[in-house]
Amino acid sequence: MHRDSATIFIGRIRELGETLSQLLSLALGLTPSTNEFISTNLTTANLNYYPPCPEPEVAIAANPHFDTSTFTILLQDQVGGLQVFHEGAADWVDVPSLHGALVVNIGNMLQLLSNNKMKSAEHKVFANAIVPRQSVACFFMPPIDFSTMSTKMYGPIKELVSEKYPAVYREASLAALWGSLYPDLEGSLRNPVLARLRIAYDKEVV
């Protein structure tokens, strides 16, 4: 990516992220004074390049995973291959590549903060034999401070917890949440990181 266009792109994505944070807070019914998403910022961008794969039927371009972010803004090229797991259909569905469109994924951080009101989207990318594919994934998170990574805790926003809607998750540090890219060793949990944070873990699994 050319340096000038990258700078402009990132600037615009930051603005869009701020607007999205505010809209998500509104959608959750949070008041501006307790809005914890306002501090959400663009922390990382993945520039993904997937070369053509000689044996796409036995390979995968990106393993199924949940992003750790509050939300992710994704730019994909025209090649396609991104799929999201649709809980209702219990199946993977294609996320078509539309020219000029951005995809927004909810990540594990928002599922945790929103006390399960917003669900993290599991996604994967399948490989193709013919053309390379590129994407830019921009991750929005609370600011990352490596000195407090294991000690600063995040949990369901107080305003979203009540007697009627008790906290679904215990609090977790960013370091603990970061495990979400790694599959469950026993392979039985769809979202192992959040499943292990569930307060009613014994009774119910995410």
Ligand SMILES: O=C(O)CCC(=O)C(=O)O
């Ligand atoms: O390449 C894509 O479309 C998805 C990339 C992705 O999921 C990620 O970087 O977390």
Ligand SMILES: [Fe+2]
């Ligand atoms: Fe992702």
